[in-house]
Amino acid sequence: MIVARNHGALGVAMWCAAAWLIPRGASAQVTAPLSFGVKSTATVPLIPEATGEALANELSGSAAKRNLEYITRLHRMRASKGFRTAADFVAARARDYGLTDVKVHEFPADGHTMYGTQKARLGWDPDFAELWEVRVDSGRTTPVTRIASFEDEPVILAEDSDSADVTAEVVDVGVGGTDHDYAGKNVRGKLVLLSGPPTDAAALAIDKYGAKGMLSDMPNQVTAWWKEDGNLIRWGHLDAFEARHTFAFMLSQKQAGAMRARLASGEHITLHAIVKAARHPSSYNPVTALIPGTDLRSEEIVLSCHLDHQRPGANDNASGCATILEVGRTISKLIADGKIARPSRSIRFVWPCEVECTMVLFNAEPEMRARFKAVIHMDMVGGAPVTKAVFHVNVSPLSLPTFVNDVGHVFGAFVSDESEAYAEGNGGKYPLVSGEGGKEPLQADLGEFNMGSDNELYTEGSYRIPAIYLSDWPDRYIHTNLDTPANIDATKLQRAAFIGAASVLFLANMKSSDVPALWLTMQSAALHRSATMLERRARLTPAEATTYTREYLAQERAAFESIAGFAAISDSTRRGADAFFGKLGETIGVSAVPSPAKTSPLYARNPAVSGPTIVFGYDYLLEHLHGAAPPRLLSFTGARGTGADYAYEVLNFVNGKRGAQEIRDKVSAEFGPVSIELVTEYLRALETAGMVTSSK
Numbered sequence: 001m002i003v004a005r006n007h008g009a010l011g012v013a014m015w016c017a018a019a020w021l022i023p024r025g026a027s028a029q030v031t032a033p034l035s036f037g038v039k040s041t042a043t044v045p046l047i048p049e050a051t052g053e054a055l056a057n058e059l060s061g062s063a064a065k066r067n068l069e070y071i072t073r074l075h076r077m078r079a080s081k082g083f084r085t086a087a088d089f090v091a092a093r094a095r096d097y098g099l100t101d102v103k104v105h106e107f108p109a110d111g112h113t114m115y116g117t118q119k120a121r122l123g124w125d126p127d128f129a130e131l132w133e134v135r136v137d138s139g140r141t142t143p144v145t146r147i148a149s150f151e152d153e154p155v156i157l158a159e160d161s162d163s164a165d166v167t168a169e170v171v172d173v174g175v176g177g178t179d180h181d182y183a184g185k186n187v188r189g190k191l192v193l194l195s196g197p198p199t200d201a202a203a204l205a206i207d208k209y210g211a212k213g214m215l216s217d218m219p220n221q222v223t224a225w226w227k228e229d230g231n232l233i234r235w236g237h238l239d240a241f242e243a244r245h246t247f248a249f250m251l252s253q254k255q256a257g258a259m260r261a262r263l264a265s266g267e268h269i270t271l272h273a274i275v276k277a278a279r280h281p282s283s284y285n286p287v288t289a290l291i292p293g294t295d296l297r298s299e300e301i302v303l304s305c306h307l308d309h310q311r312p313g314a315n316d317n318a319s320g321c322a323t324i325l326e327v328g329r330t331i332s333k334l335i336a337d338g339k340i341a342r343p344s345r346s347i348r349f350v351w352p353c354e355v356e357c358t359m360v361l362f363n364a365e366p367e368m369r370a371r372f373k374a375v376i377h378m379d380m381v382g383g384a385p386v387t388k389a390v391f392h393v394n395v396s397p398l399s400l401p402t403f404v405n406d407v408g409h410v411f412g413a414f415v416s417d418e419s420e421a422y423a424e425g426n427g428g429k430y431p432l433v434s435g436e437g438g439k440e441p442l443q444a445d446l447g448e449f450n451m452g453s454d455n456e457l458y459t460e461g462s463y464r465i466p467a468i469y470l471s472d473w474p475d476r477y478i479h480t481n482l483d484t485p486a487n488i489d490a491t492k493l494q495r496a497a498f499i500g501a502a503s504v505l506f507l508a509n510m511k512s513s514d515v516p517a518l519w520l521t522m523q524s525a526a527l528h529r530s531a532t533m534l535e536r537r538a539r540l541t542p543a544e545a546t547t548y549t550r551e552y553l554a555q556e557r558a559a560f561e562s563i564a565g566f567a568a569i570s571d572s573t574r575r576g577a578d579a580f581f582g583k584l585g586e587t588i589g590v591s592a593v594p595s596p597a598k599t600s601p602l603y604a605r606n607p608a609v610s611g612p613t614i615v616f617g618y619d620y621l622l623e624h625l626h627g628a629a630p631p632r633l634l635s636f637t638g639a640r641g642t643g644a645d646y647a648y649e650v651l652n653f654v655n656g657k658r659g660a661q662e663i664r665d666k667v668s669a670e671f672g673p674v675s676i677e678l679v680t681e682y683l684r685a686l687e688t689a690g691m692v693t694s695s696k
């Protein structure tokens with residue numbers, strides 16, 4: 001995503017680099033910036049300095065990391081014993097820290113209950129799994145080498161594997177996802193070795209060709225580094241809703257490569273696979289807790305994460321869970337110590353299983369969800385340099401214009417600048433360094449909307465809760481056995497906690513008198529975005545450029561208007577905004593922009609179906625198209641978005657007042673031009689699936 005950060009110290013660093021490149025003689029014309037070498041005297045934006053200081057003194061990356069270490073000892077599958085243990089731990093900690101209304105919820109995970117567009121999966125509890133190479137001599141089987149053990153590394157067993165006890169030869173079937181992979185090979189009664197995902201191979205390998213089970217070293221979350229450590233074992237899955245009973249062991253590339261080489265040389269390899277695991281009716285156990293507000297208790301600002309995933313799952317996502325817990329500890333203690341005032345709005349904490357538990361909570365606790373005004377979601381916020389992580393502060397999609405985005409960015413830029421000044425030896429009043437952590441600058445990427453976690457449920461058109469989304473990407477160890485606490489930087493946890501705490505306190509306290517300062521930061525951010533918009537617009541046809549300009553200005557104006565949902569906008573601020581947007585329009589060419597095209601039919605959401613088309617392990621749209629081909633928009637790629645991005649936003653722009661053309665214009669402004677045909681076809685598919693209705 002595109003960076004639109006406030007360049008403070010970085011601007012100086014770039015200037016220094018540029019000066020070295022200027023030939024002698026010319027350098028005399030370059031004037032040194034006045035700020036060069038000046039110690040940082042930064043003041044915390046938007047919140048009182050005393051609050052910033054109190055947060056900086058209390059927040060502890062080490063305390064967060066200790067909680068993270070406990071969570072990473074558990075194999076945290078949705079609706080499993082491991083998840084429940086993690087949930088009970090988080091709940092106990094939250095109570096210790098003085099949070100109230102702490103609750104471990106119980107909702108059916110029964111394989112059929114619908115929570116909006118999320119069909120409940122069954123719980124899955126693995127107890128034991130081992131894979132042995134064995135020698136068979138005249139009917140006698142002798143164990144030779146243990147290849148994989150659940151006790152050792154639970155990630156070796158693909159999620160939703162079922163019990164089995166099989167001794168059989170192994171056959172290499174390549175990727176394993178097409179008939180071609182099985183041509184000329186007899187896999188009946190045997191084990192197949194795949195380089196692709198077991199989910200994609202099961203129908204062929206097990207149902208059609210009669211194999212007894214699968215082994216795989218498939219990539220999961222490919223990054224530039226994914227082939228560089230052959231010892232990584234990647235988290236694998238089967239389809240939770242399939243009636244078939246089978247299993248898959250996940251191997252490292254080294255293990256699978258050695259096996260392939262032996263098979264290719266004509267060797268026969270016999271394995272003994274033992275699995276004790278089952279899908280069964282269980283409970284989803286998201287945890288919630290509260291710091292009650294003083295007078296606006298019907299409004300809650302949320303701190304969210306996801307507590308599930310394979311052991312250890314340190315960055316993904318014990319890091320986000322431990323960090324919001326640390327924010328809770330800190331704010332609760334500072335209130336108790338009288339160092340900060342209790343906020344007027346309440347602060348809600350949510351530790352769900354990813355996506356599905358958030359959908360469960362939204363739909364099973366609609367009164368709670370109705371109080372949610374904004375969310376700060378954390379998913380992977382502690383990756384040390386070894387993980388190759390880049391830290392992002394992402395925001396809400398264009399279908400949900402909101403000032404909340406700029407609140408996240410302003411604190412992200414502040415921590416970046418302060419930590420950079422500190423790293424460069426120029427002081428920095430807020431280095432936010434943990435005693436056991438690194439000293440590197442944060443260098444947060446202040447990005448745009450990005451899908452990929454529970455944030456996309458909050459901002460979904462059915463719920464419309466503005467989101468700030470803190471996350472690392474890439475991470476070379478994601479979804480592997482080496483996503484360990486050793487790779488977690490306590491300093492980074494502390495800094496993510498500061499961004500989260502400062503954002504949540506500003507939003508929970510926000511009132512009319514905060515609007516002028518907020519509006520000032522929004523103008524600065526709007527000018528950054530305008531520069532980006534002009535760059536992007538230069539690559540468009542005149543017609544697309546016109547549409548883009550119109551949508552861009554409407555977006556900025558709507559973000560300003562969103563302030564009124566939190567605090568009254570004074571007449572003088574409104575007059576200032578009118579003047580600002582008038583000037584901005586003149587500068588970027590608004591006079592040439594006609595009003596939006598009106599088309600019919602108009603599309604409206606079916607209120608009975610809430611949530612996005614695709615959720616965790618379940619595709620509502622495809623299931624409700626009853627075998628029809630997936631709409632082509634899903635495989636489209638635009639200038640700044642994938643088919644999934646476009647599809648998500650097309651549905652979000654449906655509001656009963658827009659036709660296909662207006663919706664096309666808006667997604668085109670967001671991700672780059674897309675044809676009206678693809679958007680119309682997609683809207684019709686949504687109508688066929690009963691998610692939207694159309695009216696002339």
Ligand SMILES: [Zn+2]
Binds near residue numbers: 379453
């Ligand atoms: Zn995650």
